[in-house]
Amino acid sequence: MPLNRRRLTLALAALAAIQLPAQAQDWPGGKPIRIVVPYTPGGSSDIIARAIATPLGEALKTNVIVENKPGANGNTGTDLVAKSPADGLTLLLCDVGALAITGSVYKKLPFDPGRDLRGVTMLAYSPHLLVVHPSVPANSLQELVALSKTTKLNFAVTAIGSAPHLAGIAVEKATQARWEYIPYKGGAQAIGDTVAGQTQVLMNGMLATLPHVQSGKLKVLGVSKASRVPLLAQVPTIAEQGVKGFESGTWQGVLVPAGTPAPVLAKLSAELTRIIRSPEVRERLVSQGAEVHTMSPTEFAGFFERERRNWAAVVQKGGVSLD
Incomplete structure (x- = not known):
């Protein structure tokens, strides 16, 4: 590579390295953020979305709106987010376990959860x-x-x-x-x-x-x-009542479109983790039976893949399939 071209390449790389943190610092630049819940109001995901929306807006100095987009067993709202611009302004808050199941249950999907979405953080388990x-x-x-x-x-x-x-x-x-x-x-x-x-x-x-x-x-x-x-405490587990080893639950987490800039992803993850762990939000959820669980984007990816494999085996055994 000629010397001048090499210097230009290095200069551009250095400029990009400087601009990435600035990108996270400036984001969201006063633009509103929407949290899409792909289910009807009143469910677990909706409860958590509304618990975090106000503090997230205060932290990022913008309006955060919760939008319920039910339909097709959660696929309508999920597809909307998967096809949204990767700018960190459209978030998906859903049952991560259900999202991991989707690819095994449906023969055809308009999106690929593993390819089109990126996990930000887990929030809670119940x-x-x-x-x-x-x-x-x-x-x-x-x-x-x-x-x-x-x-x-x-x-x-x-x-x-x-x-x-x-x-x-x-x-x-x-x-x-x-x-x-x-x-x-x-x-x-x-x-x-x-x-x-x-x-x-x-x-x-x-x-x-x-x-x-x-x-x-x-x-x-x-x-x-x-x-x-x-x-x-007085209610026995299902495993205690003869179904040995039985355990299941609902995992709520936040995802964004794949391609969302890493600094924006990191900032979102940090703010959401701080908010969900704050005493006021944690105590509110714990009093309703949820446990706060957070994960880094990398940990989230590993968890999602394990859930996908585990539920695929259950789906196959149960013979569940949808067009």
Whole structure:
């Protein structure tokens, strides 16, 4: 390479190195940020999005708007973000486990989660609660299984192929229970119909479901965690009730379009981590049954790949497939 060209190349590289931190320093430059939740209002992801929106806006000196974009089992909102400009102004806050499942359940998708999206940080985890309408004459998983063999039970699921749906299939197969799955467009609708008695059984994230248990509108029969949770210390885990090793839950995290500049990604990750760990936000979530979990973008990528492999095996065993 000629000397002048080499000097020019080095100069451009040095200039880029100087400009990258400045890019993060100037971002978002007063431009509004939107957090897209690909589900209906009232679910776990929506609750967390609204908990972080105001403090994130204050930290970045801009407006942060939460937009619910439900449809196609969460794929409508996810596709919107995947195809948005990679400028850090459009965020996806969703159930990361459900996103990892999507590629195994759908034969065709308008986006590739691993290729088109990049994880910023995980935010929270909450185990699934197995709940029933109070009129259901069962007070344990064993009693529910026995009842399912003599009585028609409708099992509400947030979406076909969602983590709660696959968790329900796993319990069904392990216990030989019998119930019919009724799909919804999000956790809030599934909870609403179970509270109303239109469906009798529900598996859903603790964050959105616990308030209805505490109010007596739903009856909890089991927790899908390896150990009991302090807020429901009297409720046995599903594993304790005969489904050995059973554990599932809802992981909420934030993603951005692939190609988002590394300095912007790093700044977003740092601010979101600080906010979710702050006493006021952490205590609010913990009081509702969620555990704060944060990850760097690199850790997030590794977690997502493990979740994708694990759920692919469950999907194959359960025979779940959608066009």
